[in-house]
Amino acid sequence: MLFSLFEAFRSALYSIYAHGLRSFLTTLGIVIGVASVIAVVSVTEGMASFISDTFSSLGSNSLTIESRTSFEDQMKGIRNRLSADDLELIERRGEGIASITPILYANRASQIRYSSQSAFSQIMGTTYAFQDVGQLYTIRGRFLAQSDNLTRRRVAVIGESVRDNLSLPDDPINEYVEIAGEWFKIVGLLEPRGDLMGFDQDDMVLVPYSTMQSLQGNQTRSDIQIQLSLTESADVDLVANRLTVLLRNAHDLEPDEDDDFTIQTSEQLMATFDQVINMVTIVVGGIVGISLLVGGIGIMNIMLVSVTERTREIGICKAIGAKRHHILSQFLIEAMLLSLLGGLVGLALGYGLGNLIATSIPSFPSASIPLWAVLLALGFSGGVGILFGILPAAKAANLDPIEALRFE
Amino acid sequence: MALIELQQVSKHYLMGNQTVRALDGIDLDVERNDYLAFIGSSGSGKSTMLNILGCLDKPSAGSYHLNGKDVERLAPNELAEIRNQEIGFIFQSFNLLPRASALSNVMQPLIYRNVFRSERKDRARQALERVGLGDRTDHLPNQLSGGQRQRVAIARALVTDPSILLADEPTGNLDSRTTVEIMDLFDALHTEGHTLIVVTHEDEIARHCQRVVELKDGRVFHDSISGKIEAHA
Numbered sequence: 001m002l003f004s005l006f007e008a009f010r011s012a013l014y015s016i017y018a019h020g021l022r023s024f025l026t027t028l029g030i031v032i033g034v035a036s037v038i039a040v041v042s043v044t045e046g047m048a049s050f051i052s053d054t055f056s057s058l059g060s061n062s063l064t065i066e067s068r069t070s071f072e073d074q075m076k077g078i079r080n081r082l083s084a085d086d087l088e089l090i091e092r093r094g095e096g097i098a099s100i101t102p103i104l105y106a107n108r109a110s111q112i113r114y115s116s117q118s119a120f121s122q123i124m125g126t127t128y129a130f131q132d133v134g135q136l137y138t139i140r141g142r143f144l145a146q147s148d149n150l151t152r153r154r155v156a157v158i159g160e161s162v163r164d165n166l167s168l169p170d171d172p173i174n175e176y177v178e179i180a181g182e183w184f185k186i187v188g189l190l191e192p193r194g195d196l197m198g199f200d201q202d203d204m205v206l207v208p209y210s211t212m213q214s215l216q217g218n219q220t221r222s223d224i225q226i227q228l229s230l231t232e233s234a235d236v237d238l239v240a241n242r243l244t245v246l247l248r249n250a251h252d253l254e255p256d257e258d259d260d261f262t263i264q265t266s267e268q269l270m271a272t273f274d275q276v277i278n279m280v281t282i283v284v285g286g287i288v289g290i291s292l293l294v295g296g297i298g299i300m301n302i303m304l305v306s307v308t309e310r311t312r313e314i315g316i317c318k319a320i321g322a323k324r325h326h327i328l329s330q331f332l333i334e335a336m337l338l339s340l341l342g343g344l345v346g347l348a349l350g351y352g353l354g355n356l357i358a359t360s361i362p363s364f365p366s367a368s369i370p371l372w373a374v375l376l377a378l379g380f381s382g383g384v385g386i387l388f389g390i391l392p393a394a395k396a397a398n399l400d401p402i403e404a405l406r407f408e
Numbered sequence: 409m410a411l412i413e414l415q416q417v418s419k420h421y422l423m424g425n426q427t428v429r430a431l432d433g434i435d436l437d438v439e440r441n442d443y444l445a446f447i448g449s450s451g452s453g454k455s456t457m458l459n460i461l462g463c464l465d466k467p468s469a470g471s472y473h474l475n476g477k478d479v480e481r482l483a484p485n486e487l488a489e490i491r492n493q494e495i496g497f498i499f500q501s502f503n504l505l506p507r508a509s510a511l512s513n514v515m516q517p518l519i520y521r522n523v524f525r526s527e528r529k530d531r532a533r534q535a536l537e538r539v540g541l542g543d544r545t546d547h548l549p550n551q552l553s554g555g556q557r558q559r560v561a562i563a564r565a566l567v568t569d570p571s572i573l574l575a576d577e578p579t580g581n582l583d584s585r586t587t588v589e590i591m592d593l594f595d596a597l598h599t600e601g602h603t604l605i606v607v608t609h610e611d612e613i614a615r616h617c618q619r620v621v622e623l624k625d626g627r628v629f630h631d632s633i634s635g636k637i638e639a640h641a
Contacts (some may be wrong), residue, residue, distance in 0.1 A: 321492020
C-alpha cells in the first residue's frame, strides 16, 4: 500500500509537471485564496499583537470618564461638561478606586516655545496620580508632585517627541519653555512609548492640574476628563455601574435621558479593537472559503477532463494489473498535490503581499504569519484537493477496463 | 491439468431487447506451451473470447480455470491481480502509455507488483533487450515505428513472466515486413517455452501456430487438434 502510494506520488508529480501551464491555471484559484488569507492574517496578526502589547502597558484596570454631548445637542449649541464637582464627588463616593486624576486639556491651540523653536503639542493638566493611572514613567527628573498642584507651580513633564521638536538638550531638566505666555520649568522627561496606530504617544506636555485651571481662567466652564485606576480586587463593571448612577444623580438626569458622559474601561477599548480584528478575520475567512470552494471546483473540473482524456491509459493500466486503489490514489494524490502546490505558492505570495502592505504604510506594525495560519492554509488546500478529487478519482477507478480500452 | 480449462463458457449481452450470444457453450483446454490461434469472421466471438481469457470480462455461465485457479467467481481486484501475474496482453493498437518512455512502459506492470524501482529498471531493460530494443529504452512511443511499438508492448507483456501471452490482432496495424518480424519473435518465444494465444483473421498469421481454433457464432466451429466441426454451424 505504502509502496503504491509512493509510486502514485511520483506519477502525479510527473503528470502535474507535464501539463505545467494547465496545472498552474487549475490551481490559480487556490493560489489566490491562500495568498489573500495569508496577506490579511499576517497584517491583522501584526496589528493585534502590537495593540495588545500596547494595552497591557496601559494597565488594564483603568477607567476613563469623559463628557458626552449627543450630536443633536451639539447642533443646539449645548455642551455637556464634567466639572471639578464631579471629580470631587467621585473621589468622595466612588469605591474600589486606587488613584484618580483629572485631566484638563488645553482648549486653545497649544503652542510651546523654547528659545527660537516652537511646536504644537498636547498639553494636559493633571496630577501626580496620572503616573499610576497612565503607567507613565520618567527617565529623567521626576513626575508631577502633589505639591506642584497645591501651589500651582509652573512646572512641566514632557515627552520625548516634544524634547526632540524643540531641540531641547538630551537632558532638558531645569530648562524653561513658554506655554501660553507663561514660563514653565521642565522637571521630568517621560520614557518613550512609540506610536500607536500612527498616533505619537510621546508628543505631550504634562503640567499640574491647578496650574492649567489658572491658565484657562474661567474654572466653572472647564470640561475635564477623569482617569482612575482600580484596586486589585475591584470589579471594573461594578465600579463603572456605580459611577454611572452617581453621576446621573449628580447631573439630575431623568430616567429617559441618555448619559451625558461615557465611562470607558481599557478592557472595553481593547475589546473594541479585538472585535474589529475578529470581524476582519471572519469576513476574510468567508471570502477565502468561497475562493477555495471555487478553486476546488476548478480542480474537480480539470480532473474530470483529465480522467476522460486519460480513459484509454486507465484502461491500459487496468489491463496490465492496476487495482481500483492504484487508480484511485493516483488521481486523488494528483488533485491533492495540485491544490497543495497552489497553497504553497499562495503562502509565499501572501507573505510577500502582507509585508509589502505593512512596509508601504508608515508606522504600521510589521507583518507576521502565525504557524497556525500556515498549517491551516496548507491543510485546507490539501483538503480541498482531496475533497474535490474524490469524484474524478472514483470515476477513473470505476471505469470498466474493456470500455476504457475501446475509448478513442 | 491443462493451463486453461473452459467448460460450457457462455457470454450473453443484452442489446436493447435482444440477447446476443457472443459465446455459446465453449469447451476448450489449452496446454502449457501451446501456440494457438483463434480465427473467425468478425462477430464470431473472438474478441469476447480474448476478454474472458484475459480476465477483463467474466463469463455469464460456465467455468474458467486458469493455472488451477477458479477465475469466474473473483472480485474485480482479484481479477486485476490475475491479469498482472498470469497474463501478458498484446494489443492491435499497441496501447502504450503515450507520455512514458519505452522503459517506463515496460516497467509499469511491475509497479502493481510492488517491485522496487531499481529492480523494475533491470527487468524492463532485460525484456526490451529480449525483443531487440535494448537501444531504444528512452524513446517515447511516438518516436518509435509501429513494429518497434509492438515490440515494446511485447516486452511489457513478457516482463511479468506470465503464464500466457494473449495477442489481439498483433499485426493488424503493421506492414507485411514488420508482420513477419513480429511473428518470428512470437515463434521464438514459443520455442522458449511461452504459451501464446493469438486472435487473428489472417490465415497467414494462423499458419505460424500449432493449433487453430475457428469460432463461428460463438461456438467452436473447427479445432485443428480434434478436427471437430460443429454440425449445426
